[in-house]
Amino acid sequence: MNPPLPIDGVLPPDLQGTLVRIGPGAGGGVLGAGGGAGGGAGAEDDEGSVATPSGALHAIELRDGAAVSYVTAPSSADANVFWQAGKVLALAESGLPQQFSRLLQPEEFDGGLRVPVASHVHRDSVTGGRILFGVEQGTETASPFLRIGEWDAAGALTHRMEVQLERATWQHDLGVTARHIAFIESPTEFADFFADEGSRQPAIPYRWTPGAEGWVGVLERDGDGSDVRWVRVDPCLVTHVLHAYEEDDGAGGAMVLYVCRYEVPEKGQPIDLDVPVVDGLGIGMSLIDGGLPVLERWRITGDKLERSQVDERLVEYVTSDPLCEGRPFRYGYGVEVAPNWDRSVDREVDHLGLLRFDVARDEVQAWNPGQYRTASEPLFVRAEDGRSDDEGWLLTVVYDATRGASDIYVLDASSFGRKPQAVIHLPESVALPFRSHGTWISADRYR
Ligand SMILES: [Fe+2]
Secondary structure, rough: OOEEEOEEEEEOOOOOOEEEEEEHHHHOOOOOOOOOOOOOOOOOOOOOOOOOOOOOEEEEEOOOOOOEEEEEEEEEOOOOEEEEEEEEEEEEOEOOEEOOOOOOOOOOOOOOOOOOOOOOOEEEOOOOOOEEEEEOOOOOOOEEEEEEEOOOOOOOEEEEEEEEEEHHHHHOOEEEEOOEEEEEEEEEOOOOOOOOOOOOOOOOOOEEEEOOOEEEEEEEEOOOOOOOOEEEOOOOOOOEEEEEEEEEEEEEEEEEEEEEEEEEOOOOOOOOOOOOOEEHHHHHHHHOOOOEEEEEEEEOOOOOEEEEEEEEEEEEEEEEHHHHHOOOOOEEEEEEEEOOOOOOOOOEEEEEEEEEEEEEOOOEEOOOOOOOEEOOOEEEEEEOOOOOOOEEEEEEEEEEEEEEEEEEEEHHHHHOOOOOEEEEEOOOOOOOOOOEEEEEEEEHHHH
């Protein structure tokens, strides 16, 4: 344990908790891919069970206005991390969780899960439970299916269902509301890329399926998976779902999703089927002209889906107030991105800064960390006296190339765009990954 970290500004005293970030480890490089946009350069097999760590976890504990500790640990998972029932659980793109203590001591995973899950795990903001999912590719005799499970707040598996799929599509995230789940089928399919050579599969082993249709499947959370409501959507690819909720709390009203929507190859467009959808350059970058996503609002009523673009800026790593998850919200946050055309640099996407979306007015504000600085996924923490989903703090890891190290920026979400409330300096040469994801563990959820 090292001494408190130096801070510029004043750390809000109500920020009591631990920030955990995950991403590629030292070998993967801070500019490497690892889940989410441009993800997939991790060294896991598709079960996430190899022993060689390719990822790293980082935890910074904030207490009484000070950053009291920074710890790091290697992890064989590198795509996402969450806190449930007193455990840090790290996930690969697909696999079993790797378990750690809050301050990153490795533990045996005891979550009672025996099947791989995808890296995005939603929290029910009312019950404290978790919604897990994974796509099984199927076999010669069994068709592919989507598996969904729910944990209660204590981490016990309380519900499960399966949905038969025509083909195994790449599904990175879901929309979850109080009563429903929406999953998104893109023109992609599982592919065994290196069957002949016996080489390792890419972490995201999916290729385009030109001409395939786009569908959203809507499920009742308490159903058995046989009651899918299929809703047609223009073919596209969704990586991250910013937020999902139901108007009038699901009593027959519309389901609303906010998604990062990528363009996909058009019908007839020549496609190299030997190239994964997510390759070293990013998601479809080599195929669809550096396409990056915009934020869209999808309003689903019955079997109809209405799309509208919230803003034309390109955005990834989108988040919202966890206290609103599955319920109505007003503010979303994300990283403004741009394609990097400089192929001499091993980086597929530039991070321009952060965005705050006011979805009630479709207004967007931007914040830029300054030259030579790269911001990452903003995590919102509601202030102690905060009454809405912009009254709180945004925590973002900013890589500062001038000193080759990272800082944690604390921004006031209600006066977004102004200078940071506080900047926590990590030790020299400590560079946290700024791809992938992180989580905030509020001290009142410690065990
Ligand atoms: Fe992700």
